[in-house]
Amino acid sequence: MKLKSPVGTRDIVAPESWIWAKVIAEFSRNCGNAGYDWLLTPIFEDTQVFQRAVGGSTDIVQKEMYDFQDKSGRNFSLRPEETASVVRSFIEHRPAVLPWKVHYWGPMFRYERPQAGRYRQFYQLGIEALGVEDPSIDVEVISILWDFLVELGITSMTLRINSLGDALCRENYLESLHNFLLTKQTSLCDAHRDRISENPQRVLDCKTQQCIEATRGAPEHYLFLCDPCRDHFEAVKEQLGAMGIPFVHDPRLVRGLDYYTRTTFEISSGILEGAQNALGGGGRYDGLVEEMGGPPTPAIGFSIGLERLVSALGFDSASKVTLTYSEKIPQIFVVDLAQRGPANLLFRELRRNNMRVMCEYGRRSAKAQFRSADRSQASIAIIVGQEEADRQCVVVRPLKHKEILLPLIESYGKSNEDANMQGLKASDQIPGFQLQSGQAEIGIDKVVGLLNSVLLPALPTSRVANSTSVIGIGT
Numbered sequence: 001m002k003l004k005s006p007v008g009t010r011d012i013v014a015p016e017s018w019i020w021a022k023v024i025a026e027f028s029r030n031c032g033n034a035g036y037d038w039l040l041t042p043i044f045e046d047t048q049v050f051q052r053a054v055g056g057s058t059d060i061v062q063k064e065m066y067d068f069q070d071k072s073g074r075n076f077s078l079r080p081e082e083t084a085s086v087v088r089s090f091i092e093h094r095p096a097v098l099p100w101k102v103h104y105w106g107p108m109f110r111y112e113r114p115q116a117g118r119y120r121q122f123y124q125l126g127i128e129a130l131g132v133e134d135p136s137i138d139v140e141v142i143s144i145l146w147d148f149l150v151e152l153g154i155t156s157m158t159l160r161i162n163s164l165g166d167a168l169c170r171e172n173y174l175e176s177l178h179n180f181l182l183t184k185q186t187s188l189c190d191a192h193r194d195r196i197s198e199n200p201q202r203v204l205d206c207k208t209q210q211c212i213e214a215t216r217g218a219p220e221h222y223l224f225l226c227d228p229c230r231d232h233f234e235a236v237k238e239q240l241g242a243m244g245i246p247f248v249h250d251p252r253l254v255r256g257l258d259y260y261t262r263t264t265f266e267i268s269s270g271i272l273e274g275a276q277n278a279l280g281g282g283g284r285y286d287g288l289v290e291e292m293g294g295p296p297t298p299a300i301g302f303s304i305g306l307e308r309l310v311s312a313l314g315f316d317s318a319s320k321v322t323l324t325y326s327e328k329i330p331q332i333f334v335v336d337l338a339q340r341g342p343a344n345l346l347f348r349e350l351r352r353n354n355m356r357v358m359c360e361y362g363r364r365s366a367k368a369q370f371r372s373a374d375r376s377q378a379s380i381a382i383i384v385g386q387e388e389a390d391r392q393c394v395v396v397r398p399l400k401h402k403e404i405l406l407p408l409i410e411s412y413g414k415s416n417e418d419a420n421m422q423g424l425k426a427s428d429q430i431p432g433f434q435l436q437s438g439q440a441e442i443g444i445d446k447v448v449g450l451l452n453s454v455l456l457p458a459l460p461t462s463r464v465a466n467s468t469s470v471i472g473i474g475t
């Protein structure tokens with residue numbers, strides 16, 4: 001049997017994986033700046049954590065969870081989302097200081113029908129802020145999401161917001177919506193025709209043309225909001241407006257999870273395809289901590305789908321996340337013609353000095369090693385020959401960009417006067433430096449200096465040609 005990754009999952013391989021690393025690092029930096037600590041929770045939890053938080057009537061809990069029993073018969077589930085785990089963790093640790101602000105990233109699991117932009121194992125980045133009711137935290141959370149996407153260079157985004165009210169005012173609304181849906185029951189899609197009573201709001205979230213048509217003219221939640229919920233929503237809109245963050249009020253935005261209250265929001269990208277165009281979203285879940293056994297605690301958060309985000313970056317010509325030339329390929333290739341000892345030391349010294357370096361293994365011939373060096377696309381070879389090694393020297397040979405690197409190597413060994421004209425420091429002068437036929441012999445203790453101060457800064461750092469093909473989006 002040919003072994004493959006499970007349906008709906010995929011390996012993230014280089015160079016795309018390097019884009020992921022950059023996005024995650026950038027996200028963590030942004031969140032840390034805003035006081036959101038990094039939280040890691042287990043990728044599996046007691047099944048009840050999700051049943052109670054996400055809601056027993058949701059598609060996620062009913063159809064999509066990866067449930068299993070461990071060897072002692074306990075029921076666990078792979079996490080389908082992170083908010084439930086964050087709330088479980090909050091209740092378990094009872095942080096003394098509020099708000100408790102955290103961010104996370106990691107894999108989530110849902111047994112969905114795989115298609116472009118929809119996986120069974122996918123990754124989310126997100127934040128949660130627990131313990132603040134003030135609308136300004138809603139605005140903080142939404143603006144962190146918005147600004148992060150803008151910073152990455154995502155364009156053509158739409159931010160939709162809505163208020164789902166609280167437990168009290170929602171009841172009246174749900175009753176009115178329910179009555180409306182009963183008059184449209186026969187026109188709803190198969191999945192929702194007989195499920196109106198379970199959660200009428202879910203019908204508004206349905207993407208089928210039948211439900212979209214049938215629910216035109218449905219009562220709007222906004223008209224049913226109680227005064228505190230309405231004031232909260234108005235304050236959020238006003239503050240977002242004052243920050244220059246463009247949004248539309250979408251009365252149909254309900255999102256798929258049961259725990260949302262008051263503010264909900266979603267950002268979609270015009271670049272991604274149809275139904276899978278939501279980059280991320282979130283909202284308030286003011287009742288959830290209490291429902292799960294903790295003290296009454298208002299809370300809000302969002303999550304972003306990493307696959308869709310990277311996909312949007314690949315398609316977006318304004319993307320600011322690309323790999324530079326030197327990130328994609330090694331800068332230096334160490335060719336070892338001596339015993340392994342000096343090459344090992346040199347390799348370690350170079351990588352410790354933050355250089356991207358490669359070598360060959362298995363005592364291969366000089367010819368084979370140079371072939372590998374060419375294939376690696378490294379710009380510079382450092383040759384460790386036995387005779388040179390005995391004299392504590394190595395040979396530096398430009399493989400690519402000879403026209404740039406050779407004059408620099410040449411000037412590195414010249415008189416102080418010439419070197420000064422090239423902007424080199426007097427301390428860079430090397431007695432005994434020898435230049436011959438397109439390469440230079442240099443003391444092993446000086447090679448890092450030559451690379452660091454002269455050769456590597458001269459290498460082109462242009463973007464890798466076409467980011468779409470490089471990161472393999474859509475495959």
Ligand code: AMP
Pocket residue numbers: 081110112117118119120121122123124256278279280281282303304305306307308
């Ligand atoms: P949700 O947790 O359902 O609110 O989803 C938040 C974000 O996670 C969505 O906007 C998507 O970007 C992403 N997402 C959700 N489900 C999937 C999936 N099955 N595959 C890929 N990304 C997903």
